Amino acid sequence: MSTANKEIGPPVIELGAMGWLRKNLFSNWYNSLLTIFGLYLLYVLIPPLVNWIFLDANFTGSTRDDCTNEGACWIFIQQNIKLIFYGLYPTEELWRINIVYLILLISGAYLLIPNLKYKGWVGAFLLIIFPIICVVMLSGGLGLEAVETRLWGGLFLTLVIAGVGIVLSLPIGVMLALGRRSKLPVVSILCTIFIEIWRGVPLITVLFMASNMFPLFMPEGVNFDKLIRALIGVMFFSAAYLAEVVRGGLQAMPKGQYEASQAVGLTYWRMMALVILPQSLKMVIPAIIGSFIAIFKDTTLVLVIGLFDFLGIIQFVGTNPDWLGFSHEGYVFAAAVFWVFCYAMSWYSQRLEKKLDTGR
Amino acid sequence: METDKSKIGSFIFNRSVQGVFYQLITLGLVALGIYYIVTNTARNMLERGLASGFHFLGVESQFDIGMTLIEYSPTSTYFDSFIVGLLNTLLVAGIGILFATIIGFTVGIMRLSSNWLIAKIAEAYVEILRNIPLLLQIFFWYFAVLRALPKPKQSLELYDSFFLNNRGLFIPDTVFGEGSSIIFYMLWLTIIISIGIFIWAKRRQNRTGERFPAFYVSTALILGTFFISLAATGFPVSFEYPELKGFNFKGGVKLIPELVALTFALAMYTASFIAEVVRGGIMAVSKGQTEAAKSVGLKQNLILRLIIIPQALRVIVPPLTNQYLNLTKNSSLAAAIAYPDLVLVFAGTALMQTGQAIEIIGMVMGVYLFLSLFTSLIMNLFNRFMKVDGER
Numbered sequence: 001m002s003t004a005n006k007e008i009g010p011p012v013i014e015l016g017a018m019g020w021l022r023k024n025l026f027s028n029w030y031n032s033l034l035t036i037f038g039l040y041l042l043y044v045l046i047p048p049l050v051n052w053i054f055l056d057a058n059f060t061g062s063t064r065d066d067c068t069n070e071g072a073c074w075i076f077i078q079q080n081i082k083l084i085f086y087g088l089y090p091t092e093e094l095w096r097i098n099i100v101y102l103i104l105l106i107s108g109a110y111l112l113i114p115n116l117k118y119k120g121w122v123g124a125f126l127l128i129i130f131p132i133i134c135v136v137m138l139s140g141g142l143g144l145e146a147v148e149t150r151l152w153g154g155l156f157l158t159l160v161i162a163g164v165g166i167v168l169s170l171p172i173g174v175m176l177a178l179g180r181r182s183k184l185p186v187v188s189i190l191c192t193i194f195i196e197i198w199r200g201v202p203l204i205t206v207l208f209m210a211s212n213m214f215p216l217f218m219p220e221g222v223n224f225d226k227l228i229r230a231l232i233g234v235m236f237f238s239a240a241y242l243a244e245v246v247r248g249g250l251q252a253m254p255k256g257q258y259e260a261s262q263a264v265g266l267t268y269w270r271m272m273a274l275v276i277l278p279q280s281l282k283m284v285i286p287a288i289i290g291s292f293i294a295i296f297k298d299t300t301l302v303l304v305i306g307l308f309d310f311l312g313i314i315q316f317v318g319t320n321p322d323w324l325g326f327s328h329e330g331y332v333f334a335a336a337v338f339w340v341f342c343y344a345m346s347w348y349s350q351r352l353e354k355k356l357d358t359g360r
Numbered sequence: 361m362e363t364d365k366s367k368i369g370s371f372i373f374n375r376s377v378q379g380v381f382y383q384l385i386t387l388g389l390v391a392l393g394i395y396y397i398v399t400n401t402a403r404n405m406l407e408r409g410l411a412s413g414f415h416f417l418g419v420e421s422q423f424d425i426g427m428t429l430i431e432y433s434p435t436s437t438y439f440d441s442f443i444v445g446l447l448n449t450l451l452v453a454g455i456g457i458l459f460a461t462i463i464g465f466t467v468g469i470m471r472l473s474s475n476w477l478i479a480k481i482a483e484a485y486v487e488i489l490r491n492i493p494l495l496l497q498i499f500f501w502y503f504a505v506l507r508a509l510p511k512p513k514q515s516l517e518l519y520d521s522f523f524l525n526n527r528g529l530f531i532p533d534t535v536f537g538e539g540s541s542i543i544f545y546m547l548w549l550t551i552i553i554s555i556g557i558f559i560w561a562k563r564r565q566n567r568t569g570e571r572f573p574a575f576y577v578s579t580a581l582i583l584g585t586f587f588i589s590l591a592a593t594g595f596p597v598s599f600e601y602p603e604l605k606g607f608n609f610k611g612g613v614k615l616i617p618e619l620v621a622l623t624f625a626l627a628m629y630t631a632s633f634i635a636e637v638v639r640g641g642i643m644a645v646s647k648g649q650t651e652a653a654k655s656v657g658l659k660q661n662l663i664l665r666l667i668i669i670p671q672a673l674r675v676i677v678p679p680l681t682n683q684y685l686n687l688t689k690n691s692s693l694a695a696a697i698a699y700p701d702l703v704l705v706f707a708g709t710a711l712m713q714t715g716q717a718i719e720i721i722g723m724v725m726g727v728y729l730f731l732s733l734f735t736s737l738i739m740n741l742f743n744r745f746m747k748v749d750g751e752r
Contacts, residue, residue: 301696342492
C-alpha cells in the first residue's frame with residue numbers, strides 16, 4: 001500500500017543533459033556503437049585539421065623560409081593575395097575594382113535590410129546603371145586607362161563571370177520558359193530544342209565551342225574577346241537551366257489565375273508580367289538560387305580555355321618556383337572562399353523561402 | 361467602307377491570324393540567323409583552308425593515348441581515338457555512379473538516423489561537399505593527394521593485394537582459366553530461373569494470397585550453383601596479384617592516378633546530392649503509411665520492403681537518374697587533369713591537330729546529348745509505368 005502514496009516523478013530518462021544523451025546517442029546498443037564510431041571519426045579528422053590550419057600554422061613572414069612550423073603556411077596566401085583577388089590587374093588601377101565592390105556592397109546591403117524606402121529605385125540602379133558603371137570602371141573609357149581583359153583574373157574574374165551569367169541568364173531563361181509553354185507550335189518547338197541542347201551537354205564542351213567555334217561564326221574582322229566568348233557560353237548554358245526551373249513554376253500555377261486574368265481582359269504580356277510571373281517566380285526562388293550556386297561553382301571551368309579565374313590563379317601561383325609544394329594551402333583557401341559564397345547563398349534562399357511563404 | 365474596315369480589323373485582330381504571323385516572324389528571324397552564321401562559317405573556313413566533312417575520321421591520328429580500353433596506337437585513325445575517348449568516359453562514369461550510389465544512399469540514410477551525432481556528421485558531409493566546386497575537388501584529390509603519395513617502393517598496401525602510390529592504384533586481376541565459361545553459363549541460367557521464380561511467386565500470391573520467399577530461394581540458388589560449378593570445374597578462376605618489380609609494379613590491373621582522382625572526386629561530390637535525393641524520397645512517404653502497415657499487422661522488414669521502399673523509390677529514381685547524368689557530364693572535367701576522356705582526346709588533341717572544330721565539337725556534344733535524351737526517354741517510360749491510377 002505504501003507504494004500508492006509514493007510520488008511518481010517525471011520519467012528522468014527524457015530530461016536534462018543525460019536524458020538527451022540517452023535519447024539521441026545511446027538509445028540502444030547499435031546506436032551506442034554508431035555514436036562511438038562517430039566520435040572516433042571526429043577524433044581522427046578534426047584535431048589534425050585544426051592543428052594544421054590554426055595551431056601549427058605559420059602566419060607571419062614574407063618568404064617560404066619563414067614557414068618553420070609543421071602546419072599550413074598561410075604566408076603563401078598572404079604574399080600572393082593581390083594575384084589571388086585581382087589577377088594581373090595593374091596595381092595603380094585597383095581602386096577601380098574596389099569602388100565597384102563598394103557600390104555593390106552598399107546597394108546590396110540596402111536591399112537586404114528590411115523596411116527601407118526607395119528599394120525599387122536602388123534595385124533599378126543596380127540592374128540598369130550599375131552594369132554601365134562596371135563596364136566603364138573595369139575595362140576603361142571616359143578618361144580611364146583601358147585594361148585588357150587578359151589582365152583580369154582571380155576572385156574578381158570569378159565574380160564578373162558569375163555576376164554576368166546570373167544577371168543575363170535570368171531574363172533569357174524566363175523568355176525561353178514562356179516560349180516553351182507557348183501555344184504557337186513553332187515558338188514552342190524552337191525553344192524546346194534550344195533548351196534541351198544546352199542542357200544536354202557539359203559546360204566544358206560549351207566553353208570549347210565558345211572559344212573554338214564562335215570565331216568561325218563571325219564575319220571577317222569581328223574578333224571577340226576571349227572573356228566575352230566565355231561569358232556568352234556561360235550565359236546561354238545557365239539560361240537553359242533557369243528556363244526549366246521557371247517552367248516548373250509556370251506549370252505549378254493554378255489554371256484559374258490564367259482564366260481570371262484573361263477574364264479581366266489582360267493581354268498575354270500583361271497577364272504574364274502582372275499576374276503569372278510574379279507568383280510563379282516567387283514559388284521557384286529556392287530553385288533559382290540553387291541554379292545561381294551552380295553557375296557560381298561552374299565558373300571555375302573557364303580555366304580550361306585559359307582564363308585565370310580564382311581557382312586558375314591559385315593553380316598558377318602554386319607553380320611559381322618560389323612557392324612550390326604549397327598546393328594544399330591554396331586548395332584549402334579556395335575551398336573555404338567558395339564554400340562561404342555558396343553557403344551564404346543557400347542560407348539566404350532558405351531565409352527568403354520562409355519569409356515569402358504566404359501559406360498557400 | 362464601314363464593312364470593309366471592320367473586316368480588315370477582324371482579320372488583323374484574329375487570334376489565329378496573329379499566331380501564324382508571329383510564328384512566321386520567329387521562323388524568319390531564326391532562319392536569317394542560321395543563314396548568317398552558315399555563310400560566315402563557310403567563308404571563314406575557306407579562308408583558313410579547312411575542308412568541311414568527316415573525311416578526317418579515317419586519317420591516321422599520329423598521337424598516343426595514355427590509357428586505352430581497346431587496341432590503339434598512333435597509326436590508328438581519328439575515329440579510333442573517338443571510340444577510345446568515349447569508352448574512357450563511360451568507364452569513369454560507370455565506376456563513379458557505382459560509388460556515388462553507395463556513398464549517397466549511406467549518407468542519405470545517416471541523415472535520417474535517430475542518432476544525433478551520425479545525422480550531424482552526414483549533414484556536415486553534404487553541406488561541405490556540395491558547396492565546393494567539383495573542379496577544385498578534382499584538383500585536390502589529384503594534385504594534393506595522389507601526386508603527394510609515396511613512390512612505388514613505399515606504397516600504401518592492403519592485404520598485400522591492393523597498392524596505392526604516386527603511379528596509381530594497383531589491384532588484383534582476375535584470370536579466367538580453362539572451363540570458366542561453364543560457370544558463366546550456369547550463372548546466366550540460374551538468373552533466368554530466378555526471374556521465373558519471381559514471376560511465378562507473384563502470380564501465386566495474387567491468386568491465393570500465400571507468400572513465397574522468392575528472394576531467399578533465388579539467392580541460394582544462384583550462389584549455390586555458382587560455388588558448386590566453381591568446385592566442379594576445379595576452380596579455374598584465379599587472381600593475379602600486382603608485384604613490385606624494380607621501380608614499378610607488374611601484373612594486376614593498374615588504375616592511373618587521373619582515373620582514381622576523377623572517380624573519387626565525382627563519386628564524393630555527386631554522393632552529396634544523391635544523399636539529399638534519398639533523404640527527400642524517404643521523407644516523402646507519409647507517416648500514416650507506416651502506421652497503416654503496422655495496423656494491418658505487417659512485420660517491420662515487410663513494412664520497409666513492401667510499403668516504404670517502393671513508394672520512396674518512385675520519388676527517388678527520377679532525380680537520381682538526373683544525378684547520374686550530371687556525373688556523366690561532369691566527367692568531362694577530366695580534361696583539366698589530363699585523364700584521356702572524350703573531351704580531352706577528341707575535343708582537345710584531335711581538334712588541335714585537325715582544326716575541324718565544327719565536326720568534332722558537334723560529335724562530342726552529340727554523344728552527351730544522346731546520353732541525356734536517352735535517359736530522359738527512359739525516365740518518361742519509368743514514370744508512366746510507375747504512375748498510380750487516379751494520380752495527377
